[in-house]
Amino acid sequence: MQQIDETTVGQHFDLETSDHCFYVWEYTAGQRYDFSQTNQLISNLKIKPSQIAATPRRGHYKQQAIAHCAAALRSLIQQSWIEQVGTFVPMPSSKIPGHQDYDDRIHRILNSAFAGFNADIRPLLEQTVNTAADHESSERMSYDELRAITRINPVAAALPSRANIALVDDVLNSGKHFKVAQDLLSLRFPGVPIVGIFVSRCVRVNPFAAGAGAPAP
Amino acid sequence: MTADLFSTAIAADFAERAISPRRELGAYEALWAQDGAWFASIAEGFRTHPGSVPSDFVSKPDIEKYARLALGAIRDADIKHFGIRVHGAGEYPEKLRDADHPVELLYFQGLWDLVNTPSVALVGTREPTEDGKARAAKLARLLVADGYTIASGLARGIDTIAHTTAIAEGGFTIAVLGTPITECYPKENFKLQQKIADEHLLVSQVPIVRYSRQHVRANRYFFPERNVTMSALTEATVIVEAGETSGTLVQARHALKQKRKLFILESCFQNPALTWPATFEKQGAIRVADYNDIKRHLAPAHSTANAAD
Numbered sequence: 144m145q146q147i148d149e150t151t152v153g154q155h156f157d158l159e160t161s162d163h164c165f166y167v168w169e170y171t172a173g174q175r176y177d178f179s180q181t182n183q184l185i186s187n188l189k190i191k192p193s194q195i196a197a198t199p200r201r202g203h204y205k206q207q208a209i210a211h212c213a214a215a216l217r218s219l220i221q222q223s224w225i226e227q228v229g230t231f232v233p234m235p236s237s238k239i240p241g242h243q244d245y246d247d248r249i250h251r252i253l254n255s256a257f258a259g260f261n262a263d264i265r266p267l268l269e270q271t272v273n274t275a276a277d278h279e280s281s282e283r284m285s286y287d288e289l290r291a292i293t294r295i296n297p298v299a300a301a302l303p304s305r306a307n308i309a310l311v312d313d314v315l316n317s318g319k320h321f322k323v324a325q326d327l328l329s330l331r332f333p334g335v336p337i338v339g340i341f342v343s344r345c346v347r348v349n350p351f352a353a354g355a356g357a358p359a360p
Numbered sequence: 361m362t363a364d365l366f367s368t369a370i371a372a373d374f375a376e377r378a379i380s381p382r383r384e385l386g387a388y389e390a391l392w393a394q395d396g397a398w399f400a401s402i403a404e405g406f407r408t409h410p411g412s413v414p415s416d417f418v419s420k421p422d423i424e425k426y427a428r429l430a431l432g433a434i435r436d437a438d439i440k441h442f443g444i445r446v447h448g449a450g451e452y453p454e455k456l457r458d459a460d461h462p463v464e465l466l467y468f469q470g471l472w473d474l475v476n477t478p479s480v481a482l483v484g485t486r487e488p489t490e491d492g493k494a495r496a497a498k499l500a501r502l503l504v505a506d507g508y509t510i511a512s513g514l515a516r517g518i519d520t521i522a523h524t525t526a527i528a529e530g531g532f533t534i535a536v537l538g539t540p541i542t543e544c545y546p547k548e549n550f551k552l553q554q555k556i557a558d559e560h561l562l563v564s565q566v567p568i569v570r571y572s573r574q575h576v577r578a579n580r581y582f583f584p585e586r587n588v589t590m591s592a593l594t595e596a597t598v599i600v601e602a603g604e605t606s607g608t609l610v611q612a613r614h615a616l617k618q619k620r621k622l623f624i625l626e627s628c629f630q631n632p633a634l635t636w637p638a639t640f641e642k643q644g645a646i647r648v649a650d651y652n653d654i655k656r657h658l659a660p661a662h663s664t665a666n667a668a669d
Binding site: 166 | 374443561
């Protein structure tokens, strides 16, 4: 697990230097799914339920990706932290339950990673309306727009959290989703330290170069 | 609780080993600043303490001091994007462990994942003959067409031809520097270095602070050391043309030691002034008359990894 620090925080524009975010691998933006193992992993992880409905074998790839991420998290987080210290909160789907593309992949990763452990895994956050996934949309939501449609699930939040909260997501991009979730959770659970755990952080090789983000020639 | 204490507590608690790139590069630079530090002595420290990372050996004030110095130099060099790889953290290439004194930390710029593509190192003299230049360009072109990434050392001569041909042919290239990422040698390759950093992959194991503090005579020893790492990063090395005392021969020796394929062009054998081709052939190098002889010995590259795909 690697920590976002001074060398990397500037690449995630919404994060602040005081945030505590950790990641396992690096996803390369602007390259195809087959450019790297991590690009392949994330691409498989993001296969939509509607795509699986159309082509059921793709469900197998998604399941494999979930298992791979789960194994990594299990090996990298201390058992005592899993069982006593942390409340794990999956980042919510961009669709609400009932939508054909409602995707609880992060929740499934956590359930798989900590199966057999006394882990506190709670979907504390949810969106109130369906939105296009940020990575597919040319017009990304602002922090304020995202915050306005994200809320704490009152049922899941009825019990207190453990001493720390870990927000878990698959890709750390700008850090906007993390910051919205951090803000909402710190209002609901004041004083509880919140860390971000990401399967990958998104790397833009040269965000300053002309044409950056375009696939390699 | 201050942010730093909080950070330490969380990191210690939460992950078995949370690596902070800033902390590790500061510690690596500090290790290199010690008197007598060299690849062998540093690697020995890690060999006798398996599972360690640089920050296990260095005090916090020293980590801080050297992180500031190195990051300051990186800013001064106007480097906008770079990363590091640390043994023990995600994405460190295990094949580097085949080197005699494997490096624990590398700086890089560009597309890191090119280290995972099938790659061949094309190396040779800084003063090639016209024939040598033509052979280097032809080999680079054919290797790119077959999906291989071309690695070289950004030196004058064969190295420059290897990189520029790979780029011109729409392939990928990796430059393994004998300088820190904050320096450029030779100066005439500044633009090429930048292009590789932006669109391909630039790798350096050379410590920024130590390099900046010592004389150019001492720094030239970093050049042959990068050949050891270049060999470990690639599946094969091709020597296009090299004299009896060429630094390229360091790579030849280590390629064989690391059980990488070493190809030597027939033209080298034909030169009566050279004894090294026969010596390396006896030790397992492969004598090649043309590209097909090389291709036969390489595992097929995946076409999807090719930039031209």
